[in-house]
Amino acid sequence: MDVLEKRKIQDCLGLPTGWKREEVIRKSGLSAGKTDIYYFSPCGRKFRSKPQLARFLGDSFDLSAFDFRSGKQLSVGARKSKRLKNIQYDYSRGLKQDASLVLPIRQTASIFKQPVTLKTNHAQNRIKADPKQDAKDVPKQVRYPDRSKMNVRQLAKCS
């Protein structure tokens, strides 16, 4: 697949730059064949549900028209497959007040209108996030480290 083709797929998916979506097919157990959808933020944080994503993004993002499974916006004309997806979660519930966690994405725009790196399968995902870097962390003055001295794991963190 050439770069242009890849680009088309990304545009089609419409996730923001740096975000990745991953489909993992369950291989065993009673739920074998079921697919789990995961999203990875640019800093490697993993999300496995829409509420989880919404909590991280905060209420500046409207995810009500975002279909978590497909990774696309639900257009008005789109058929709602089977079940109506009008579950009313309060996606801002539990929103952390730390503004430094809000991604550097234009908040007036849908976060899903930008290109994304497509990752289709579950090979070996090397992305690691530091679980200790939680939204509960208190904001503090950012000191930018010398990136040339950082290892891969450190670089994967949000900074």
Place this chain on the structure above:
DNA sequence: GCCACCGGTGGC
């Protein structure tokens, strides 16, 4: 201790 993975279930 972490996390990928599957199970359980509440809400529809």
Place this chain on the structure above:
DNA sequence: GCCACCGGTGGC
């Protein structure tokens, strides 16, 4: 009955 969400844990 379906499935989105998240709990729990086996394997590392």
